[in-house]
Every structure is written in C-alpha cells, then in structure tokens.
Amino acid sequence: MTPALKIVAVVVLLGAALAAGYWWGARDATQTPAGEPAAATMPEARKKPLYYRNPMGLPDTSPVPKKDPMGMDYIPVYEDEAQAATDASQIRITAERVQKLGVRTEPAAMRAMTRRVRAVGTLAVDERRITTVAPKFEGWIERLHVNTTGEAVAAGAPLMDVYSPELVTAQQEYLIAAKGVDSARDAGPEIQASMRRLMAGALERLRNWDISERELIELERGSGARRTLTLRSPVSGVVVEKPALKGMRFMPGEPLYQISDLSSLWVLADIFEQDLGMVQPGQPARITVDAFPDKVFHGRVAFLYPTLAPETRTGKLRIELANPGGVLKPAMYATVEIASGGQRPRLAVPASAVLDSGLRRIVFVQVGEGRFEAREVKLGMRADEYVEVLEGVEAGEPVVVAANFLIDAESNLRAAIASLGTPSVSGAAAGPAPKPGPSVGHRGDGTLDAIDAKASSATITHGPIPSLKWPGMTMDFALANTSLAAGIAPGAAIEFEFVERKPGEYVITSLKAKRA
Numbered sequence: 249m250t251p252a253l254k255i256v257a258v259v260v261l262l263g264a265a266l267a268a269g270y271w272w273g274a275r276d277a278t279q280t281p282a283g284e285p286a287a288a289t290m291p292e293a294r295k296k297p298l299y300y301r302n303p304m305g306l307p308d309t310s311p312v313p314k315k316d317p318m319g320m321d322y323i324p325v326y327e328d329e330a331q332a333a334t335d336a337s338q339i340r341i342t343a344e345r346v347q348k349l350g351v352r353t354e355p356a357a358m359r360a361m362t363r364r365v366r367a368v369g370t371l372a373v374d375e376r377r378i379t380t381v382a383p384k385f386e387g388w389i390e391r392l393h394v395n396t397t398g399e400a401v402a403a404g405a406p407l408m409d410v411y412s413p414e415l416v417t418a419q420q421e422y423l424i425a426a427k428g429v430d431s432a433r434d435a436g437p438e439i440q441a442s443m444r445r446l447m448a449g450a451l452e453r454l455r456n457w458d459i460s461e462r463e464l465i466e467l468e469r470g471s472g473a474r475r476t477l478t479l480r481s482p483v484s485g486v487v488v489e490k491p492a493l494k495g496m497r498f499m500p501g502e503p504l505y506q507i508s509d510l511s512s513l514w515v516l517a518d519i520f521e522q523d524l525g526m527v528q529p530g531q532p533a534r535i536t537v538d539a540f541p542d543k544v545f546h547g548r549v550a551f552l553y554p555t556l557a558p559e560t561r562t563g564k565l566r567i568e569l570a571n572p573g574g575v576l577k578p579a580m581y582a583t584v585e586i587a588s589g590g591q592r593p594r595l596a597v598p599a600s601a602v603l604d605s606g607l608r609r610i611v612f613v614q615v616g617e618g619r620f621e622a623r624e625v626k627l628g629m630r631a632d633e634y635v636e637v638l639e640g641v642e643a644g645e646p647v648v649v650a651a652n653f654l655i656d657a658e659s660n661l662r663a664a665i666a667s668l669g670t671p672s673v674s675g676a677a678a679g680p681a682p683k684p685g686p687s688v689g690h691r692g693d694g695t696l697d698a699i700d701a702k703a704s705s706a707t708i709t710h711g712p713i714p715s716l717k718w719p720g721m722t723m724d725f726a727l728a729n730t731s732l733a734a735g736i737a738p739g740a741a742i743e744f745e746f747v748e749r750k751p752g753e754y755v756i757t758s759l760k761a762k763r764a
Contacts, residue, residue, distance in 0.1 A: 297324035339612070339620045346618060352650035353614050354601070356641045358593035361631040364585050365526050369517030369567070371537075371580040377509035379483045384457050387412030388497050390476050394505070397490050401481045404460070407505055408492060409476045415457070419473035422450035426468075458482075485509040486574075510574050515547060515567040517584045524563050526588040527552065533567050534585045537576065545569055545576070549586065596634040599750035601647040602627065605689060606715050606748075611641060612648040620648065630751065651728075689747035689757060690715045696742050696759075697722065699733050706733060706756060708744065725756045732759040 300310045300322035314322050341349075391409040394401055401407070425447035429440065454464060460480045467474075489506035498504060515535055519527060527549060535545040547569035556563050567584065569576070602625070603610045609627055612620045625640030641647060694710030709722040725746055727733060736742065736759065745758040 297326055299325055301325050338615060339622065341618050341620065343618055349651045351648055353646035354598055354649045355644050355646050356595060356597045356637060358643060359596045359631075359634060360592070361594050361596055361629055361634060361636060363526055363588050363629065363631045365519065365523045365588055367517040367519050367523075367565075367584045367586075369515045369535075369582045369584050371569075371576055371578050371582055372514045372516050373488070373508045373510065373578045374512050374514050374568075377485070377512065378488075379485070379507045379509075380503045381407060381479065381482070381505035381507065382501050382503045383410065383412075383479065383498060384500050385412050385414045386497075386499055387415065389492055389494055389504075392492060392494050393478075394481075394487055394490070395494075397487050399487050401485065401487060401507060403481060403484045404462075405481045406478045407481055409478050410498075411476045415454070415459070415477055416473055416475065418450055418453050418457070419467060422447060422454070422467060423473060425450055481505075481507060483507055483509060508578075510576075510578070511571055513569050513571050513576055513578065514550075515569050515582050515584060517565050517567065517582070518557070518560065518562040519565055521556065521561045521563065524552070527565060527586055528588075531586055531588060535567065535569060536583045537580050539577075539580065540575065594629065594636045595638075595641070595643055596631070596636050597641060597647050598649045599630065599633060599635045601649045602635060602750070603689070604748045611637075613641060614646040614648065635750075689745050691743070691745050693741070693743045693762065694720075696733070696736055696738055696740050698738050699730075701730050704730050706759070708742070710744075723754075725754050727759075728755050728757050732756060736761050 300313055302309070302316060302322060309325075310322055313324075316322065341351075387410045389408050390411050393406040393408060425443055428443035429447055451464060451468075454467075458479070459477055462480075463474075463477050485507040486509075487505055488508045489503070491502075492498075492504035515533075529549050529551060531549045533547050533549055535547055536543070537545075547567040549565055550568045551566040553564040553566070597611060601611050608624050610622050611625050613623055615621045623640045626638040628636035628638045630636070690713055692708075692710045692713045694708050697707040697709055699706050704727045706725050706727055707722065708725060709720070711720045712718060725744075726749075741762040743758075743760050743762055744756050746754050746756045749755045
C-alpha cells in the first residue's frame with residue numbers, strides 16, 4: 249500500500265470513530281433527562297403531605313393545597329420534615345444523665361386548689377364594745393370605788409361617789425313633790441295630778457343624769473336627800489382608762505372612765521395588694537399568737553377596709569375573734585392564715601415545675617424516654633404548692649418538677665426556647681441550626697458573703713439586676729447543687745445566674761468566680 253493510501257485509510261478510521269462517539273453521547277444525552285425526573289419524582293409521588301404551610305412563613309396552615317393572597321402556592325410539609333422540626337424542639341438526655349441529675353416528673357392533673365393567704369396583724373379592742381363614763385352634770389368626786397386601770401368591773405358595780413349641787417336640788421324637788429302628793433289627797437284631782445307630774449319630772453331628771461335605779465328606789469323609800477350619789481358601771485368589762493381622781497372637779501361630758509368588753513376582740517391584719525382579691529367577708533381565719541404557740545384561735549373575716557396604705561401597698565382587714573377567759577390581750581401580735589379558693593377543679597402543676605424568666609414562663613414536658621420539650625405556659629391561680637395552667641399543658645402530661653433548671657446545662661435548652669413561637673418547618677429544616685437564645689432566668693454579679701452547705705444556700709451581696717428591676721442588696725439564694733460553690737471562698741467576686749422556682753424562692757443555677 250502506497251503512503252498516500254495509508255494516510256487516507258487512517259483519516260477514514262478516525263472520522264468513523266469520531267462519528268460513533270458523537271452518536272453515543274447524543275443518545276445518552278437524550279435519554280438521561282427523561283430518566284432523571286422519573287427517578288426523582290418517584291419518592292415524591294409515593295409521599296403524602298401532612299399539611300401545607302404558608303409560603304411567606306406565616307403560622308397558618310392548610311390541609312389541602314391553596315394559594316395565599318399573593319397567588320403563591322402553599323408549600324407541602326411531609327412527615328420526615330415535621331418529625332425533624334419536632335425533634336429540633338426537644339431536649340434529649342440519656343437515662344444515666346437523667347438519673348444523675350435527679351430529674352423527677354409529675355403529671356399535670358385537675359385539682360381543687362386552696363390558697364392560704366398569710367398575714368400579720370395586731371389584736372385590738374372591739375370599738376363597738378368601748379363605753380365611756382362621762383357624767384351629764386357638774387360635780388366633785390368624793391370617793392373612788394375603782395381606782396386602777398386594768399381592773400375588771402361588772403355591770404352595776406359602783407365606780408365612784410360624787411357630790412353635785414344639781415343632784416341635791418333634784419332630790420329635794422322630788423321629795424317636795426312626793427310630800428305634796430301626800431298632802432293633796434284631800435284636795436281636788438287636778439291638784440293631785442299636778443303634784444304627781446312634778447314628782448315624776450324630778451325623778452325623770454335624775455334618770456336622765458344616769459342615776460341608777462337602785463339610788464332612785466332608795467330615794468322613793470323616803471330616805472331623804474343624800475349629799476352624795478353613787479355612779480355605777482353601765483357594762484361589764486375592764487377599765488382601760490381612768491382620768492378620775494379623788495377630789496377632782498368634773499364638768500358635764502368630761503370622761504372619767506373608759507371600760508372595754510374584752511370578751512371579743514378584733515384582729516387588724518395587713519394583706520398584700522396581690523392577695524386582696526382572694527379574701528372575702530365571711531371566710532374563716534386561723535390565728536396564732538406568740539404567747540400561746542400551741543393554741544389556734546378561730547375567727548371570721550368581718551370587714552375589708554376600703555383604702556390601701558400607699559407606703560406598704562397593703563390593705564387592712566378586720567377579723568372578729570372570741571376571747572374566752574380573756575387570755576388574749578389587745579396589742580398582741582398575731583399571725584393570720586385565711587384559706588381561699590374553691591371546689592372547682594383546675595388543671596394544675598407543681599409550682600416547682602415552672603421556670604419564670606420574667607418575660608415568659610416555661611415548663612418541661614417529658615414526651616418520651618429521655619426526651620423533654622420546653623413549652624411556654626399561661627398561668628392562673630396559685631396555691632401553696634401548685635399553680636393553675638391555663639394554656640400550654642394538657643391533663644396527664646408529665647412535667648419536670650425537680651432539676652428542671654439543671655436541664656439548661658444539657659446544652660439544648662437555649663435552642664428549644666429559641667424555637668418557641670417559630671412554626672416554620674421547612675425553614676427550620678433548610679436553614680442553619682438556631683443559635684442559643686438567652687437563658688431562662690436572670691444574671692448578676694457581686695460578692696459571695698457566706699455558704700450554708702447544710703441548708704444548700706448562699707448569701708450574696710449583688711449589684712442591680714436589670715431583668716427584675718432590683719437595686720443592689722444583700723440576700724440569700726438557694727443553690728441548685730452545693731457543688732456549684734466548690735472552690736469559691738467567701739469574699740470572692742462572682743458572676744451568677746438564677747431562676748425563680750416559685751414566688752419568693754430564687755435558685756442559683758450557675759456560680760463562677762470572676763477572673764482577676
């Protein structure tokens with residue numbers, strides 16, 4: 249074969265090879281696009297959407313396909329996406345870790361809640377049982393039968409002998425009228441009637457001056473006008489004031505004795521403003537006093553005063569209390585406990601289950617073995633150990649009641665709380681993992697003053713707490729675990745975090761010494 253023919257043969261073979269390669273590539277290119285969509289759509293065709301969500305990320309959903317006001321199609325949400333969103337809002341802790349933390353749960357349940365309102369008060373004299381002895385005539389005290397305050401007197405007991413020219417004159421007028429009646433027996437009826445009117449008028453004047461019937465009876469018996477008359481106690485009770493002195497001159501209306509009936513007393517108690525709505529007249533009250541710590545006295549709320557003390561933000565209520573034997577004394581301090589509430593069952597959880605950040609209230613619900621879900625709740629009535637839940641938890645769901653504030657240390661709490669109120673499922677699945685949000689609770693810095701390991705508490709002098717609008721102060725905090733203070737000596741500058749486990753109880757969940 250000549251060289252020219254060889255060259256032609258090589259060119260023909262190369263052309264045939266190029267043509268075959270082009271044809272094969274074109275065949276693959278035309279078949280692949282048709283095959284890929286079929287393969288990609290097969291799984292989607294087998295799936296059924298759980299629901300359709302708003303394409304703009306709004307919280308509304310639809311069970312069927314629809315369009316929003318802008319004409320955009322709602323986006324289908326499938327089971328695996330919904331499950332992924334649910335898992336993202338849950339906190340997973342191993343069984344070993346749950347046991348080590350001491351996590352305990354209690355189911356939310358319907359309860360008849362009774363709240364006990366506690367207050368302090370003072371025993372006082374019943375104002376309706378105070379009697380003042382004030383003569384209605386002018387005179388002088390000749391003798392005192394009751395000469396000391398605190399002395400008990402009975403109704404009708406003599407208090408003092410008094411001399412009064414007006415009394416002597418009234419007695420003489422009565423005696424003259426009485427003699428006139430006797431001497432006018434032989435006279436006409438008109439004269440007898442006139443003398444009887446004079447006698448009755450003189451007797452009535454003595455009665456109006458509070459002269460006792462005993463003195464008037466003696467006067468009627470004809471014993472003659474007496475220089476002094478005895479004033480007697482109108483009631484039984486105890487002399488609480490005695491301005492009267494032997495030999496003193498008194499004027500009409502001048503108080504000489506004040507007698508109080510102490511068989512029944514008042515308890516005037518100060519109730520905090522937030523508790524006023526829980527107290528109504530007629531409710532029973534339990535009263536204890538320091539003088540008799542083993543005794544409980546029972547009374548009833550009689551009256552709620554209509555004003556509030558602006559300095560203490562407290563209202564005053566009055567309790568009527570029987571005082572058998574007079575063992576209780578006015579001005580004693582008393583501790584009052586009033587049971588309020590109703591028999592209507594309410595959905596409630598233990599107060600220790602609620603974490604209050606000041607802005608939101610969170611409970612942890614156990615949704616499975618080692619799985620917990622943070623939920624924001626709306627609270628209602630508070631009882632001694634329980635709090636009513638209006639929204640966020642269903643009856644029977646187990647809520648964490650112990651070590652719930654330590655779950656924050658398990659690294660997932662912040663992400664769970666950040667996801668509250670953001671129901672965008674696909675956005676959560678497609679976007680990056682949520683960044684940790686602010687911790688539930690409050691932060692502060694200060695100085696560690698003392699540690700009480702037995703009581704698991706710490707005394708801290710802290711600066712202002714902006715989240716609670718607290719000024720700087722020294723106060724006691726409970727420790728979630730005494731090991732939090734390990735290695736920190738009293739007097740050290742510290743940073744700490746705490747939560748309000750229940751009203752008035754603040755628990756430290758993190759405690760660190762400041763670096764110099």
